[in-house]
Amino acid sequence: MIVKRCATCGRFRSYEDGDAFCIGCGHDSLEAVCACGRGYDFAPHEPGDELHCPRCGTRLRGRANDIT
Numbered sequence: 768m769i770v771k772r773c774a775t776c777g778r779f780r781s782y783e784d785g786d787a788f789c790i791g792c793g794h795d796s797l798e799a800v801c802a803c804g805r806g807y808d809f810a811p812h813e814p815g816d817e818l819h820c821p822r823c824g825t826r827l828r829g830r831a832n833d834i835t
Contacts, residue, residue, distance in 0.1 A: 770807045771797040777828050779810045801825055 768781040773789035774796040780789075787795050800806050803823035810818060810827060818828040 769799055770811060771799050772807050772810065772827060774798055779807055781811075801827070 768783060770779055771782045772779050773792060773794060775794035776789060776792040778791045789797060801820040803820060805820050805822040816828060819826055
């Protein structure tokens with residue numbers, strides 16, 4: 768299992784290698800790593816609404832800006 772983040776809804780979950788669609792919203796925008804290359808293995812265990820990549824500081828929680 769690999770922790771992946773849905774770029775559409777911002778949820779983190781464990782997925783298998785071949786999984787392509789988000790469990791929560793159904794979009795095919797799963798990411799296994801941040802744009803800087805840092806894995807998301809830490810993310811599901813962190814509390815709070817705001818979550819940022821510990822390497823580059825990119826905001827990781829929440830919906831993509833173009834999704835309403």
